[in-house]
Amino acid sequence: MSLKEYEKLKELLAQNKKWPLLYMFKFIVPNADGKVQRVVDLLPKHGKVSYKHTKNLKYVSVTCTASMKSPEAIIEVTNNISSINGVMSL
Template identity: 85%
Template sequence: MSLQDYNKLKELLAQNKKWPLLYMFKFIVPNTEGKVQKVVDQLPKHGSVTFKHTKNLKYVSVTCKASMKSPDAIINVTNTISSIDGVMSL
């Protein structure tokens, strides 16, 4: 994600007046070199995580639903995970 995308996401999240907020993180992760585990390690520990593999097992969709305290907390998680090589944030 670009800095502009993060700023837009933060602005949209800040419009919500009810915090904490149940947020759904979703990432597409290459199924190589332990990258799925790297992503899971960066997700909120209190969240529920689900996985869905592509038919050829080349990629894994990682979804996490977690109660988040602020827009900054969401941006921090998204930014950290998006910096892992090959990971796409949805």
């Protein structure tokens, strides 16, 4: 994600006046080099994680639903995971 996209996400999240917020993180992750586990390790520990593989097993969709305390907390998780090469944030 670009800085502009992060700012837009932060702005949208800040419009919500009620925190904590149940938030769904979703990433498409290459199923290689331990990247799926790296993504899971960076997700909130208290979140519920689910997986869905593509038919050819080349990619894994990783979804995590977790209660988040602030827009900054969501941005931090998203930013950390998006820095992994090949990971797409949805």
